[in-house]
Amino acid sequence: MKILKRMRGALAVGLAALTLLSAGVATAESDRYGQQKVVYHINGDGGEVDKAYRGALRNVQNHINAVGKDNIEVKVVLHGNGIGLLQNAMENEQLQMDVTSLRGQNVSFLVCNNTLTGRDIDYETDLFEVFEDQIVPSGVAELSYLQGQGYTYVKP
Numbered sequence: 001m002k003i004l005k006r007m008r009g010a011l012a013v014g015l016a017a018l019t020l021l022s023a024g025v026a027t028a029e030s031d032r033y034g035q036q037k038v039v040y041h042i043n044g045d046g047g048e049v050d051k052a053y054r055g056a057l058r059n060v061q062n063h064i065n066a067v068g069k070d071n072i073e074v075k076v077v078l079h080g081n082g083i084g085l086l087q088n089a090m091e092n093e094q095l096q097m098d099v100t101s102l103r104g105q106n107v108s109f110l111v112c113n114n115t116l117t118g119r120d121i122d123y124e125t126d127l128f129e130v131f132e133d134q135i136v137p138s139g140v141a142e143l144s145y146l147q148g149q150g151y152t153y154v155k156p
Helices: 002-033 048-067 080-088 093-103 113-118 139-148
Strands: 036-042 072-078 107-112 152-154
Touching (some): 036 139, 048 072, 048 093, 072 139, 080 113, 107 139
Parallel strands (some): 036 072
16 A cells, blocks of 8 residues: 555656646757747648648647747638638537637637638638637738738638
């Protein structure tokens, strides 16, 4: 019984040390990268089983992990075939979870109205959880505008 208690104690100490060590790494990384504003540009097709969309969302998550969610502001601009990410999320639960998780980390998804109009897409019924304030007049113009506001452009 004493051995079991010692093992539990040692395990708890080890886990605490590991937690502190990983917190130190995260702090060191966020110190290295500082505050960031980033715009991710998605306008391609998701491919088989939405692999490209999932990869792009993984890039966003990895970026947040490296910088720290309190040190980064992320906007994802979707236009053209990129709108398929939120269309496919209506049926693809993994995409839904990825998008929801990123939104929970203050990632904004901005949707091009030109694409919606040109393709006759209703954002309220055809896209996963998109609201009027997330619609921008033009995806490409929004990308340029955000870069002018100091956002770094990333094309996954």
